[in-house]
Amino acid sequence: MEQLLAARTGLPQRAGRLERMRRRWQHPWLMLAALLSIGVVALPLVYIAIRTAQAGLAEVGAELLRPRTLDLLLNTLALATGVTLLSIGIGLGVAWCVERTDLPLRRFWRVAASLPLVLPAFVSSYAWASIGATFQNLAGAILVLALASYPLVYLPVAAALRGTDPAFEDVSRSLGVGPWRTFSRALLPQLMPALGGGALLVLTHMLAEFGALAFLRVQTFTTAIFESYELHFDSSAAAALSIVLMLLCVPPAWLEMRLRAGRRVARVGRGSARTPRLVALRGARLLLVLALFLLLGLLSLGVPLGMLGYWLLTGSSAGGGFAELWLAVRGSITFAGSGALLTSVLAIPLVLLAVRQRGRLAQLAERLPYVVHGLPGVVVALALVFLSLRIVPALYQSLLVLLLAYAILYLPLAQSSLRASIELLPPQIENIARSLGRRPHQVFFSVVLPNIAPGIGAALALMTLEMVRELTATLMLAPTGSITLATEVWSYTNDGEYAAAAPFAAMLVVLSILPVWVFTRRMLHHAR
Known part of the structure; x- marks a missing residue:
């Protein structure tokens, strides 16, 4: 009797599994095409696994434990962290000034702040490097690449600022909370998905950057792998460094994918969002913000385009x-x-x-x-x-x-x-x-x-x-x-x-x- 009951209760589960399998395989061409695409994408992982097996764990370990590998790791982490943090600071500050203050010519600044995207990072670096050796170091690379990358943070944060509900900030201010604490506790949490997505995009770009760093004479894993390829044509050193770089890239890529999966920001009311109250810029504060915007435009666009024009003519x-x-x-x-x-x-x-x-x-x-x-x-x-x-x-x-x-x-x-x-x-x-x-x-x-x-x-x-x-x-x-x-x-x-x-x-x-x-x-x- 128990066996019969178990058999009967198992029938719906078995039928459900069969139905899922039938739906899953009703498009075999789709499965085969997807498997082909997955196979193409997996080729770099296959390469790293093969080269690691050929070189042997001992040789790979010896390569990874070299002092130069540690220097490359520190340079790579310092560059990626520095550029990401500076891009966050610039992008968040510019987005807030454009969207939440009564800055004159807001529509103009809204467009101008995104224009550094026109310049590829290695073109900006080429322009700065042509000035001389002053910027051909780690500090110069962090500055130049942050100036080229901050729009990746500015654009999503500016869009988020236009879509957030100002009621949270109104409640905070009505309770006597100051502007800085209101920003950090009421507004910043609503911006975190956009801010985090932009920051992770900058971080992954910096881990993978090559051309700009080669122009600015900064050694990271990417430049070292390219040099090893040029000198030894697919050496075990390049494979070992590729393993470390892959391990560095996987967590940011995974986090970026998770943030892309879906973003929700709570709203207090229904319907269209209320226009937030703009912060008034007067006197010295207005002059300071305008001066900083002009400086940012000069450094991110003026210098690269100016040097490009110079080299075109002379x-x-x-x-x-x-x-x-x-x-x-x-x-x-x-x-x-x-x-x-x-x-x-x-x-x-x-x-x-x-x-x-x-x-x-x-x-x-x-x-x-x-x-x-x-x-x-x-x-x-x-x-x-x-x-x-x-x-x-x-x-x-x-x-x-x-x-x-x-x-x-x-x-x-x-x-x-x-x-x-x-x-x-x-x-x-x-x-x-x-x-x-x-x-x-x-x-x-x-x-x-x-x-x-x-x-x-x-x-x-x-x-x-x-x-x-x-x-x-x-x-x-x-x-x-x-x-x-x-x-x-x-x-x-x-x-x-x-x-x-x-x-x-x-x-x-x-x-x-x-x-x-x-x-x-x-x-x-x-x-x-």
């Missing part, structure tokens, strides 16, 4: 790079456009699986790209060099290998852009199409793809902008004889020909203007 090597400028533009756009297209193709099944399915594979598809995203381009490129030479030598220095590197580095950007569009597409539409006799691939091309086209367009635009500015993977993997704007800036600057590098750096800035302008226009529209 210098013994001026005009040396104009003959190859359009070849570099064509190479940059070709590589970036192809890479963005491939990355979107790989991202679509990952996002579809994460949205439509449940289970460990879906979780892996959603999370693994964000974890690997924390690895710098030098490690990803090193992995693809190693694997292509040993598995398919004919692919070494082919365009496909470079595009795979772009896909591994920027897949999370595509996922973020595509997810919103795919979540808005009801699965019932696909079920109806299948019930009418359409095959899975027909449903995808006739129903899914047209509906997620806006997300694909946004993903392509965002990734093309980022890939045009990518340096490290392009240096290591670009086909022989091909050039891009980023690699030409690197090549000429490495030889001390700052004027010859200027046209390529200026063109990179020009290509970045339109996306930043569109973004700031959208920000102003939502700020009204």
Whole structure:
């Protein structure tokens, strides 16, 4: 009797498991496509595991215990921490002044504060390094990179300030709490998701930064790995340093992914938010804020653009790079456009699986790209060099290998852009199409793809902008004889020909203007 009862009670559970399995495998093409994308993303992790096994734990341990490794670790941590903290201070301060004070020309400052995004970090560093050796040290690198990175904190915090409910601050002030304690206890907790997300983005960028640090003569794990690759071509030292860098990158990447997963800020009332009461700036306070804003604009935009203009017009090597400028533009756009297209193709099944399915594979598809995203381009490129030479030598220095590197580095950007569009597409539409006799691939091309086209367009635009500015993977993997704007800036600057590098750096800035302008226009529209 007990066995019969157990059998009967187990039937619903077994039926539920079978139903979940049936739903999970009703799209085998989606599972296979997602597995292919996961395999591509996992290549750097496979490389690190293989190289560690080949070198042996003893050799890897000896490499990690060298005094130079400790120096690299301290430099990397000091740089990442310093730039992140300074970016938080600048970004939070600028956002509060723009959104919560009656600062004159607020709309102008709202746009101007985001303009450093137009300058790639290695272009800003090239400009500062060309002044002389004054800024070619750790302190100079922290200052220069913070000036280039603070918009990554400013923009989300400014958006959060526009969306927070001022009722919390009103209650705090009505209880006699001063302005500083009100800010720290009532307002700052509401800003923490945006502030933390921006700070983690800066931190992961700094752990992966190469070009800017090479120009500023600062040694970190990324520069050491690149030098080891150039000197010894895939040495065990590079593999050992890659392990440490991966361990440093995984926690920030995981935290960034968790913050992206969903952010909620409580509101007291319903409907639209009340306009907060602006803090009045008068007399000395107004002059001080305006002076600080002007100083920030001078350092973040004035000096880099001024030095860029100087090298365009003067210098013994001026005009040396104009003959190859359009070849570099064509190479940059070709590589970036192809890479963005491939990355979107790989991202679509990952996002579809994460949205439509449940289970460990879906979780892996959603999370693994964000974890690997924390690895710098030098490690990803090193992995693809190693694997292509040993598995398919004919692919070494082919365009496909470079595009795979772009896909591994920027897949999370595509996922973020595509997810919103795919979540808005009801699965019932696909079920109806299948019930009418359409095959899975027909449903995808006739129903899914047209509906997620806006997300694909946004993903392509965002990734093309980022890939045009990518340096490290392009240096290591670009086909022989091909050039891009980023690699030409690197090549000429490495030889001390700052004027010859200027046209390529200026063109990179020009290509970045339109996306930043569109973004700031959208920000102003939502700020009204």
